[in-house]
Amino acid sequence: MVAFxxxxxxxxxxxxxxxxxxxxxxxxxxxxxxxxxxxILTVVLVASYLRGRRSLGADFGLALRPLDLAIGLLAGILLRFGAVGVAELVRVATGGPPVPFSQSAGSDLGWFLLTSVLAASIVTPVIEELYFRGLVLGALRNAVLGRAALAPGEVPSGASTARVRVAGVVAVLGSAVLFTAFHLEGLPTTSEGVSRLVILFLVGVVLGCLALLTRRLGPSIIAHAVFNVSVAVLALLTPAAPGLS
Known part of the structure; x- marks a missing residue:
């Protein structure tokens, strides 16, 4: 974390x-x-080389199975609907004005596809999942279990069931907090900012649970990608406001 x-x-x-x-x-x-x-990628690779098995699959669970596509698709869609619900609940609770979706793809479709589809919905999910649900979550879990360089889901001999569960909870919540902080730009001061804070934490928890339960990053990567690409799809379906590109 300090190096990054x-x-x-x-x-x-x-x-x-x-x-x-x-x-x-x-x-x-x-x-x-x-x-x-x-x-992010540098820290992940250095950690794997110096402290792990020098394999992103063995160290962080970077693997994708056919079932992961279904799990990730369902989780990503549910997270997007959940995000909409959280935003509305926060808006009502704080008395803020409605915030209609007004983003559009603009006139430069190539730049939009590069930034919102290729970068945000394909490259970013892979790299961020490697870091937050691979390195960070695994490091926190190993720290609680008192062992270094454990493979995803590996349990050291002699560890009690209670300690394993505590390690899982700490790892999921801790990685979710860091994931939220990574995506925040200052402290939220509006209902929109508060809802973003809650949504980011919720997404971090769900993705962490997927990684912990399946012992691989495939489901969390797909869910992260689906969650991000849904914004791009809405933008493509939203006409640009007059005078904007």
């Missing part, structure tokens, strides 16, 4: 360089690829 945060902060300073600060697309590339994907 340090690398990200250093790289984000690139945003202030002349030629990048005034170019939204170049800035997106720096933020997403250099400050996001690269540090």
């Amino acid at each position: 945060a340090a690398v990200s902060l250093i790289v984000l300073s690139i945003d202030t360089l002349p030629g990048i600060a005034n170019d939204p697309r170049l800035q997106w590339a720096v933020d997403q690829v250099v400050a996001g994907w690269l540090p």
Whole structure:
């Protein structure tokens, strides 16, 4: 976590360089690829090489089975409907105004497909699941169990059922908290911000449970991808507001 945060902060300073600060697309590339994907993937690979079996499958459960497609699809759809329900409940509870979905794909379809479909719905789910549900969740679980470099779902000899359950709960909740913090930009001050906080935590918990119960990342990757791509689908179906591209 410290290594990832340090690398990200250093790289984000690139945003202030002349030629990048005034170019939204170049800035997106720096933020997403250099400050996001690269540090995450680097930390995962280094951890696997130095402390694991040097296999993303053996260390973090990076595997996909046919059943995972069905599990992930169902979980992703339910999470999206749940997100809509949470947003509405928070809005009603706080008395905030309705926030209609107004995002559209814009006029540059190629850029939209690159950022919202390829990047957000294909690459990001794989990399983030490796980090949060693979490395972070596994590290927290191993820390509670008092063992390092355990394979996903592996239980050390002599560990009690209660301790294994506690380790699972701590790992799921801890990884969900870090997942939420990673996606927040400051503390929420509006009903929309509060609902985002709740939704992110809920998504983190569900994805963590999927990874823990199946002992692999296939279901959580598919669910994460479905959850993200649903926004892109809605954007494609929403006409752009007059004067906007």
